[in-house]
Amino acid sequence: MTTVAAEPNRGSAVSEKRAPAASPSIMTPRQVVGRIGFYTVIALATAFFALPMLWLLSTPFDDTPGLSISVPDLTLNNFRDLLDNPYALGSLVNSIVLAVGTALLVVVFAALASYSLSRVKIPGRDMLLYALLLLSSIVTGTAAMVPIFLMMFELGLIDSQIGVIMVLSGGLLPAAIFILKDFVDTIPKSYEESARVFGASSFQILRHIVVPVIRPGLATIAVWTVVNVWGNFLVPFILLRDTDKQPAAVLMRTFYTEGGAPNLALISTFSLLYSIPVVLMYLFVSRKYGFRFHGGIKS
C-alpha cells in the first residue's frame, strides 16, 4: 500500500539528508546517541506490533497449544481439530459465499453507476454524489444496526445469506461508486470516441472498450469489497443465527465462549486459515496495482 508514485521524490531527499551521517568518521557522540535512540524506538514499535501476532504463527503448530507464545514442538495435529469440527470448514465456505456474492453485486452495480455518473451529466448528479458520500460515512453498521436488524426481522430475512449480502452491498456501494468514478474520470474519452467514429454501438463500446480499460479499477473494488466482507463481524453476527450459515468471523466466537475453556488448537489453526486469504489479497493488490491509497482497503 506504499504510495509508489511518491517514492523517487522521497528517495532523493533521503540520500542527501543522510550523506553526512553515512561516513562513521564524522559522527559526533550526539549523533551516535541519536542513532541508538532511533533504533530503540523502531525496535519498540516493531515489538509492539509484532507481539500479539506471534501467537498466530507459533500456536497452530505447537504440540501443546497454550495462550502464551512459545517455541513450538512442531506438529500438525492441531489441524485435525479443525477438520473434526463440524462447522469450521463450512464457515469458511460461508465467508466465501458472502464475500463473493457481495463483491459481484458491488462491482457490477458500482461499475454501471460510476460510468454513467462520470460520462453523462444526469441532473442533480453532484448533489447525488455528495449525498452518497455523506450517507456512507454516517450510516455505519453500528449506528444502523437497530433499524437494519428490525427491518430484516420484519421481512423474515434473519438467517438469510442473501439478506446479509444485500445489507453489506448497500453499505459498501456509495464508497465503491466514489472510488470507481474517480478512476473513470482519469480515463481519456478518446478511446470511446474513436470506437464511435468507427461505428461501434453503445454496448459494443462498453463491452469491448470500457470494461477492459477500467478493469484495474474493478479489480480494486472487488478486492476492497472482499476484504471488507471477509472481516465483517457485526452484520452477519446480528442477522445470522443458524450456525450452519455463519461465516468464519462469527463462528470463531463459539470456539471460546461456549463450553468453558477455549479450544486453542482449533482457534489457532482456524485463525491462521481464516487470515491467509486477506493477507494474500493484500499482497496481490499492493504488488499489482500499488494501491493509490485513496479508497484504502478497509472501511
Place this chain on the structure above:
Amino acid sequence: MAQTTSPATEAAPGEPDGSAPGPASNSEGGDQVDGGETDVVGLGKWRASAFVAPALVLVAIFLVFPALWTLYIGITNYRLTGIAARAPEFVGFDNYTRAIGDANFLNSLWLTLIFVLFSAVIGQNVLGFALAWRLQDVQGWVKGMVQSLVLLAWILPSSIVAFLWIALLDRDSGTLNAMLGTPGLAWLIEYPMVSIIVFNIWRGTAFSMLLYSAALASVPPSQLETATLVGASRWQTLRDVVFPHVRGHVLTNTLLISLWTFNDFTPFLITAGGPNGRTETLPVYIYNTAITGGEMGYGAAVSLIMLLINLVIAMFYLRLLRERR
C-alpha cells in the same frame, strides 16, 4: 466507511500502469473532472439513469431507509418480544428523556469520548505520524518490516485480532504478564479501558501512518535542506517546515479516524462491554440494550444520537475536502 477522496491522492498521483496503454495526458483528465463530460458512448440520460438505478435502489433500501426509520422507531416502545412487539405505541420523546437521565447511557457516552480521544485522536494520530516521520529516513528491509507489521494489524479480521489480544492479556498464561513479570494480573478486568485503547491504537495506526507518509513526501526537499543548512534542530524543522505542509492532512486524518473509532464494534469482541459496563462504548451499548435486551425503541433513540454525531463529524470532513479542491 468512505475514505474515498483522501488527500493522499494529491501526494501520489499517477496511475500504476495496467495492461492497457496507460491513461494518457493529465490535462485531458483535468478537463473531464470539471464537468466537461460529453456522453461519448451515446447512452443518453435515460439509459444512464437506468445504469445508476440498481445501485441507488440498494442504497435507498439498506442505507437511507434504515436511517429514516430510526427516527420513527425511536419515538415508539418497539420491543422484540411481548405485547409491544405486536403493536408498538407512540411514546413521544420518552426514549430520549430516558437516555439523558440514564446513568448507563451517560457512562457509555463518556467512555466513547475517552476511547475516541485517547485511542484515535491522540494514539493513532501521534504514533502514525511518528512512524511515518521516523521511517522516512530508513530504507530497505527495516522499513518494509515495520510497515508490513503495522499494516497486518490493520487488515486481519477483527475476530482474529480480538482473540490475539485476549491471549496476550490473559491473566494466567498471557504473554504480557510473562514479559512484565506480573503473573495473575487480569488486564481486561483491572484496566479494561486502557486495554481496549491500546488495542485500538495497535489496530488502527496503519491508516494514519500511510496518510502521513504520503503527506510527508509532499514536503519540498529543498525546504528541508535549507532548514538543515541554517542549523535548525529536528524539532524546529518539524514545527516550522514540515507542519505547515501537513496541517490539512492532520485535520482530515483526525476526523476520519475519530469517525471510525467512534463507530468501532471491535471492543465488543474483546470485553463485550464488561466488566460491569466499564468498556461499554456506544456501539456496544446499543447492541446490549436493543439486540440482546430487545428494547428496540430505546436502542433506536440512542442510534439516532449516534447518527447525529456521525453527521457532525462527516460534515466537517466534507467541508474540509471541498475547501481543498
